[in-house]
Amino acid sequence: MTDADELRTRTRQLLADHPPTDTDRTDFLRARFDAGLAWVHYPQGLGGLGAPRSLQAVVDAELAAAGAPDNDPRRIGIGLGMAAPTILRFGTQEQKERFLRPLWIGEEVWCQLFSEPGAGSDLAALATRAVRENDSPGADWIVDGQKVWTSSAHAARWAILIARTDPALPKHQGISYFLCDMTDPGVEVRPLRQITGEAEFNEVFLTGVRIPDAHRLGEVGEGWKVAQTTLMNERVSIGGARLPREGGMIGRVARTWRERPALRTHDTHQRLLTLWVEAEVARLTGERVRQQLVAGQPGPEGSGLKLAFAGLNQEISGLEVELLDEEGLLYSDWTMRRPELVDFTGRDAGYRYLRAKGNSIEGGTSEVLLNIVAERVLGLPSEPRNDKDVAWKDLAR
Secondary structure: OOOHHHHHHHHHHHHHHOOOOOOOHHHHHHHHHHOOOOOOOOOEOOOEOOOOHHHHHHHHHHHHHOOOOOOOOOOOHHHHHHHHHHHHHHOOHHHHHHHHHHHHHOOOOEEEEOOEOOEOOOHHHOOOEEEEOOOOOOOOEEEEEEEOOOOOOOOOOEEEEEEEOOOOOEOOOOEEEEEEEOOOOOEEEEEEOOOOOOOOEEEEEEEEEEEOHHHEEOOOOEHHHHHHHHHHHHHHHHHOOOOOOOOOHHHHHHHHHHHOHHHOOHHHHHHHHHHHHHHHHHHHHHHHHHHHHHHOOOOOHHHHHHHHHHHHHHHHHHHHHHHOHHHHHOOOOOOOOOOOOOOOOOOOHHHHHHHHHHHHOOOOOHHHHHHHHHHHHOOOOOOOOOOOOOEHHHOOO
């Protein structure tokens, strides 16, 4: 069993063999992956050592102290938080060896082709079709359809994609899961300009896109099962990111409160105290959920984390704008850009206020997450569903 002392020894050897000041950033990241220090809980040969997930912090601390480069996780968050755990669980050995290394290093950016104009909250109603080119085993799939709200599609090389492969089955059963090359013919990415003025989201049109059967993840018709792994990891990734105390948006507001006493009022003081406590509870709950991950895959509790994250961000950003008074109405730049990452804490209050509105939609709407928490965490009765056993092709649309 790999322990903390062994990981420190391995990390220091990596630093000795590849000094960060003298080694190209990408070369250092490749060496780190090959040494099993990328994500230590992954298997040997796939960036890990089969060690407990909790020991990743030992490696990270040693590397941070030495000034080693990281893999810019905000830029490749979809790959790290959603694609990688899904590929690890359902991928073939060939798929794991092909995709995980360049994904972690950041040489290949990933996006998520799930939501559609008519299948957002009800994702299982998706209409994008994948049809085998012929009846031969292992034949290519031809994909046609439209996806929407796709973060980073303009920067992505690969996408995780779910498509309907059997419309004669009920909506949850006729779906399959694929890995789609975003550079292939027939993939068109169009920007969606948001309330912030930027276009980090996109709509993606798929017209006759050919996907090899070797890029199917999981069995035909089991795409919903595979997608659940992606979605559960997504919600933990969004809502349960590791933060220091007073990290994230609450830290920005607290700092403004301390540094600019002229802005204070009794009302904003009471609201700040309440939100500070709630943010700290959410942070500690996230730490607990990450500890539970050591025992297996994330469960529905991650939906509660993401739900809290969205509500807190919107309340905190609203408080910040009010605290800043007239200054809070300013917006620094409305330039149309297509950013590769979302930077909540590095921008101004106006950006945070506007961007936080999307937190209750992306990664699962708050309304859907409330249902998940009610039914799967609290054990409350399920809502009536009259389409569960009806063939997708017979559903009213």
